[in-house]
Amino acid sequence: MNDPLDDPQERGVIEQPIRRHRNGSIDTTTDLVGQEWPVALVFNGISHAVMMCTPCDLEAFAVGFAISEGIVERGSDIRDIEVTLHREGVTMPYAQVELTVVQQAFMALKERRRALAGRTGCGVCGIESIDLLDLSPETVPDTGFLTRLAPDAIARAASELPSHQALTRVTGGLHAAAWCDAEGAISLAFEDVGRHNALDKLIGRLVLDRIDTKDGFVFLSSRASYELVRKAARVGIPMVATISAPSSLAIAIARQAGIRLVSFCRETSYVEYGQTD
Incomplete structure (x- = not known):
């Protein structure tokens, strides 16, 4: 995987002068900050x-x-x-x-x-x-992807995501959206200061590369908001996994669209917010 920091024209970060206060001492140096x-x-x-x-x-x-x-x-x-x-x-x-x-x-x-x-x-x-306010998502068709999902797919995605977050490693302040296959392997990942933007970048690349959006799932380094799930429904993504909590409206939209929503995803655990019947 190419490190985006290798390209000075498309780094996504900028160097800023800082004064770091630690244990009573002050260190004048520079730091990398995510560009906005x-x-x-x-x-x-x-x-x-x-x-x-x-x-x-x-x-x-x-x-x-x-x-x-x-x-x-x-x-x-x-x-x-x-x-x-x-x-x-x-x-x-x-x-x-x-x-x-x-x-x-x-x-x-x-x-x-x-x-x-x-x-x-x-x-x-x-x-x-x-x-x-558009609260009527498209119904995501059942293509059998969720039945092919490996039992440890979420754990693998959670484990792999940090290695795809080059900008976050140096700034600590960007969101990521990753595309995962049925085994949880990450093939694409995009970072941005906005979690919606990161997902849009991922969706755009899936469309440009003509990748089947019904044959994978999204893993997000953020909470699950209404709009993130709504965006996934619009392009037929069958599962959305997030590191942080979902909102009540995100859960409702996921249920209405037929999307499997899992949050608090870690290598050893996750919480599923699925259909109640």
Whole structure:
């Protein structure tokens, strides 16, 4: 696995001067901090959202966002993507991702445009009314994946995830989303300051590489929120595993979609929030 820190153009971290206080002494040195940039998502020339995220894997992020937010139904609805990094912005560095989508998707987007600026930690900030809250997930079809899941798959994923978190190792402050097979082996992992963004990056890469989203599960280094489960349902992912706790709405959405939700995942244990009947 390539270390993202090897590429200075797409590091995801920045060096900052610090003073470390320890046991009464002060050490002046430098530290690595996770980057957080505004990223403007532009569809057919119209700005739709400004997200705060780590400025790497932005093509995958934009594709994942477009699909998981229901802007497009499939990867083929996106005709072109152009990523531009503005490292010397007027007030701060920023990025812009321009997507060209099919006319049908663009017309639907214009009808329901809403302000989404800065949605790093909250999945529904900026919607105009409760009526716009999408609590009716797609039903994930049963393809038999869960019956093929190895008994120790979750334990293996929990064990492997730290080795895929290069940015977290040096900053201690990013989320990760990983793609695992039925044995729990991790084949893809993405990091970001926002847990939603990390999952969007993963979904985008799955779509771009035409990987079957019904033949694996997501392992997240965060809690299980409503929107994370909702995003998984939109692309047909049969299981979501998280290190931290789920919310009540995440559990409800998982049950409604037919997604197996497991949280507090460790190498020796996990808690399943499944159907009650």
